[in-house]
Amino acid sequence: MKKLIAGVVLGVSLAATAYGAGDPEAGEANAATCAGCHGENGAAPVMAVYPKLSGLGEKYLYQQLELIKAGDRAIPEMTGLLDDMSEQDLQDLAAYFDAQEMTIAKADPELVEAGRALYRGGNLASGIAACAACHNPSGKGNDPAGYPRLSGQTAEYVEKQLIAYRRGERDAGGQSQVMMDLAAKLTDAEIKAVSSYISGLH
Missing domain, CATH: 1.10.760.10 (Cytochrome c-like domain)
Structure with a gap:
């Protein structure tokens, strides 16, 4: 029974590491680069067709950053911006934006x-x-x-x-x-x- 419990605890710990491997404080340093399009804290994009990054989910954000850096998800505005960032840099950036508060808009009442x-x-x-x-x-x-x-x-x-x-x-x-x-x-x-x-x- 003790082995089973230990295995469950280890599994949960590994899962937490996999889904939360970034350091928000470290990510803040690179986040300034993103503010030009996504706004302060990633919560107020300068154009509505740009996404809010705040609170989207660390795993999702990291996956998208990886795809963009690799060129698998083509976003012309981001060409070259991630080239010098390491895997840890991307994880930290994802953790930073996930920790920011999402602002809520108002839906069109007719829709x-x-x-x-x-x-x-x-x-x-x-x-x-x-x-x-x-x-x-x-x-x-x-x-x-x-x-x-x-x-x-x-x-x-x-x-x-x-x-x-x-x-x-x-x-x-x-x-x-x-x-x-x-x-x-x-x-x-x-x-x-x-x-x-x-x-x-x-």
Whole structure:
């Protein structure tokens, strides 16, 4: 029994190390580079089509930074910015932004009902699963699984990403195929509604 308990404790410790390997204080030094586009603390992007980075989930952020650095996820505005950063630098940066507070916007009142229905219940007729199944009913995500927080993200950025998934333009990362399959079934009106709903979700 003691061996079993010890094994469980070790497993939890290793999991914590894998999902929380970054040092937020160390990451703050490199975060200044990001403020030009993503705003102070990654919470106030200078353009709505740029993502908020605050509180997205350390594992997700680290995965995306790795993909961008490797060139697997192409973001022209970030070309070369991560080239001199080590794996630990990326982990620290992810930990820093995850520790920052996400700001919540206000959804378009005319789109709330349609957005809520799709986010919470999906669309059975077209085979769209509920966003809440992976991203949490409150939009807080699932960090151990690498599913990002959506709550508070800008509507414009969410819309841009769903369209990119639908077109097959964003195809890097472990969950990309799931998102491409789902986005392929979304109409323009559904994308608008759920993107707006997410921006005010909390």
